[in-house]
Amino acid sequence: MDVGVVLQTNPPAARVVELARQAELHGFSHVWTFDSHLLWQEPYVIYSQILAATRKVVVGPMVTNPATRDWTVTASHFATLNEMFGNRTICGIGRGDSAVRVLNGRPTTLATLRESIHVIRELGNGRAVEINGATLRFPWGADSRLEVWVAGYGPKALELTGQVGDGFILQLADPAIVEWTVRAVRQAAEQAGRDPDAVTICVAAPAYVGDDLAHMRDQCRWFGGMVGNHVADLVARYGEGGMVPSALTDYIKTRQGYDYNQHGRAGNTHADFVPDEVIDRFCLLGSPAYQVERLQELRDLGVDQFAVYLQHDGKAQTLEAYGEAVIPAVRELPTAKA
Template sequence: MDFGAVLQTNPPASRTVALAKLAEQHGFSHVWTFDSHLLWQEPYVIYSQILAETRRVIVGPMVTNPATRDWTVTASTYATLNEMYGNRTICGIGRGDSAVRVTNGKPTTLKELRESIHVIRELANSRSVEYNGATLQFPWSTGSTLDIWVAAYGPLALKLTGEVGDGFILQMADLDVAEWMITTVRRAAEAAGRDPMSIKFCVAAPMYITASDDEADRQHMRDQCRWFGGMVGNHVADIVAKYGEGSAVPKALTDYIAGREGYDYNEHGRAGNTHTDFVPDEIVDRFCLLGTADQHIEKLKALKELGVDQFAGYLQHDNKEETLRVYGETVIPALREHITAKA
């Protein structure tokens, strides 16, 4: 299993770069960031500095969207970073949430998402593409490679992911939901004539490590990560509005938003978000990875058994460095294949 660290690009940018470097030192293969240009600093500028100061980590947004950036500009950014630093970028993409809603916009349609994936992928992989009635290609780009991983929740978005995605991003670590969604994506891939096992699966959720798991520690971790249930609730609310409460979407995903009254994007992704009181403790425990290293390892092994290829841990809490250290020294080694020097 691979491991990613998910960061917010809060100022100063040097802090984000430092955390990315620390993640690499502790064995993380990916560094992801939020992409919401009004709420936080511009991620692609910071990616350039991260890539310049690291050797191996792959960087990308979790997640960008087709609405706030021209697709050809997005592709050009990736191809340029790949030319400068080697092929060390990845594109997580979805229909759009905070980046579009803060400007009173709406998430894109699935048709637009599908088209944007095709345009970005072809151009960023140094290939030509049909766009707005013209055949386009970067004459300066050769050998660039970019995988596009799709973030999705609803049935039609999961179907699209199976049909066109190089990977699937599930932003929650609930085992029941993960099993349903992975199965749904693989079935869609197979129906589209693709190898369902060729799609990479990433589970992204807050990770918080403590030395003990007494009730006080557990409650502190929950309060630091409750924001995540609110963020996920935005997407779940869209699903319930579209499909109704009796849809095929697991009840574990839909029931908890009954008490949701609103959401303030000024507090998006922040510990202590005052608009997430509706998220019960049970949901925080199910959606996140909280507790001792052994508890993290147990849940990660269960996710791996379901077919998860990468766990990407959000670090929007007060224990960033220690969580990275324990993952590097204890958790990540426990999920690696063990090889002995002498048989």
């Protein structure tokens, strides 16, 4: 299992770069960032500095969207970074949340998401693509390679992911929901004539290594609020029960709104509705041994990468503990002597 880290591009950008450098030193494989250009600093500028300061980590957004960025410009960002630093980028994409809602916009349709995935992937892999009646490509980008991983929760989004995604991003670590979503993605891939195992599965959630459970819960309660935005959309679309598991939808019944000015921030004032048991299911909070136990459970469910949301006050200790005890336990390495 690979282990990545998810950062916010809060100023100073130099600190984000340093966290990424430390993550690589501790054995993390991927450095992801939020992508919301009004709430935080521009990630693609910071990616160039992360790539320059590291040797192997793969970087990309978790997640971008088709609404706030022109698709050809997005592809050009990735292809340019790949030319500068080798093929070390990845594109996580979804319908849009904070980036569009802060602008009083709405998430895109799944049809638009599907089309954007095609355009970004073709251009990002040096191939030609039809756009607005013209055949376009980057004449300088033939050697670029880019995977596009799709984030989603609902049945239709999971179906789309299985049909066209190189990977699937689920932003929570509840085993029952992981099992349900992974099964849906793989079934959709098989029905589309694809190899189900060719879709990489990534689970992303806060992980906090420590022993004060009450404090860790309070530091990570924001995550249940963030996920609740997407769940509220699902309930509006599908209703309660039936197509979406109650393990995902029940906890938002007392949700009363959301302040995007506090999006992804520990100690925010709009996540009090999130109960402790949801935090415990969605996040990984506890000792290194507990982290390993949870990650092994996720790996057994088909998860290929776990990405640590690091939006809490235990960044340094969590990075170090993962590097010293957790990543070596979940990364399968060959022995020196058989």
